[in-house]
Amino acid sequence: MNKKIILTDCDGVLTNWEYAFGVWMESHNHEMIENGNFIYNVAKRYGLSPEEGNKMTRFFNESASIGFLPALRDAEHYVKLLGNLGYRFHCITSLSKDTNAQCLRTKNLQKLFGDVFEKFIYLDTGEDKDAVLEQYRDTGLYWIEDKPTNAELGLRLGLKSLVMEHAFNLHYEGNAPFVKNWKEIYETVTGNVHTHTVWDEIGEK
Numbered sequence: 001m002n003k004k005i006i007l008t009d010c011d012g013v014l015t016n017w018e019y020a021f022g023v024w025m026e027s028h029n030h031e032m033i034e035n036g037n038f039i040y041n042v043a044k045r046y047g048l049s050p051e052e053g054n055k056m057t058r059f060f061n062e063s064a065s066i067g068f069l070p071a072l073r074d075a076e077h078y079v080k081l082l083g084n085l086g087y088r089f090h091c092i093t094s095l096s097k098d099t100n101a102q103c104l105r106t107k108n109l110q111k112l113f114g115d116v117f118e119k120f121i122y123l124d125t126g127e128d129k130d131a132v133l134e135q136y137r138d139t140g141l142y143w144i145e146d147k148p149t150n151a152e153l154g155l156r157l158g159l160k161s162l163v164m165e166h167a168f169n170l171h172y173e174g175n176a177p178f179v180k181n182w183k184e185i186y187e188t189v190t191g192n193v194h195t196h197t198v199w200d201e202i203g204e205k
Contacts, residue, residue, distance in 0.1 A: 004086050005118065005141055006189065007133075007154075010093035012146035013164045014079070014109065015069040024060050040147070040168040058125045061096045067104030071112050072164070078182035082189065083116035090119040094127045133157055142189060144179075151176040162188065 011017030022032065025046060036045040043053025060066070079089070095105055102122045109117060121132055129150055133143070136159060143154035146164040152174050154161035161176035162185060163169060172178075179185050186192075 002088070003141070004088060005090055006082065006087055006144065007090050007092060007136060007141050007159065008144040009146060009150065010091050010095070010105070010109070011069075012072065012166060013144050014072060014075050014091070014113070016072045017069060018166070020065060020069045021057075021060055024063070024065050025056065028056070030056070037167045038170075054126065058096065061125055062098045062101045064104065066095070066101055067108045069108055073181045075182045076112055078186040079113045079116060081186060083114060085190065087116070087189070088118040089113075089116050090121065091117055092121045092123070092129055092132055094123040094125060094129065097122070097124045129153065133159070142185075144185060145176075148172040148174055148176070 008014060018037075021042075025032070030046050030048070032045055033039075033047050039045040041053065042048070042057050043050045046053065046056075048056065083089075091109065093105065095101060102120070105122075106120055109120075123129065123132065130153060133150075133153055134157065136143075136157065138158035141159055143151070143159040143161045144164060145151045145154065145161060146166055146169060148163060148169055151161040151163045151172075155175055162179050163172060163176045165178045165180050177188075179188070
């Protein structure tokens with residue numbers, strides 16, 4: 001497999017879903033609980049039942065808003081730089097099975113980042129990524145996530161997982177390195193920082 005492929009999640013990695021969802025929830029009369037930004041689970045973050053949290057997440061993901069998410073931090077600049085170096089991205093996102101929502105997401109990402117995507121893989125809202133990532137087993141590709149369990153899954157499958165840092169995942173103490181932004185990802189991928197540490201140690205075990 002082409003080693004210039006980067007596997008990436010979308011929400012919380014390429015796009016600032018958290019911010020856009022917060023604005024949308026406020027417009028629907030839902031306020032985040034105090035320090036809710038430290039909580040990943042949407043239901044707990046907004047003091048809702050699990051069923052209501054799942055419903056609101058799906059409503060948002062299938063709304064027109066999903067076509068207008070802003071880029072996360074410096075993602076727009078550095079993803080384009082990686083694209084200029086010949087890297088191509090496979091976006092693996094648990095969005096929705098609704099084809100209109102998928103189309104909006106595709107257009108949003110292409111508008112933000114240009115022609116850098118080789119593949120879009122759409123899963124249902126909240127769906128696990130195990131089966132998809134299994135297809136990339138032992139390829140040694142970079143895998144960018146904000147959800148620690150998905151990053152750990154990538155490590156077990158022989159991927160080079162990186163965790164995009166957020167308030168809600170600061171508790172993570174696993175083996176995948178944290179990154180604060182896409183500048184750090186760019187430097188890691190292009191070899192401008194030393195990354196022997198974690199991945200080599202895992203391979204030696």
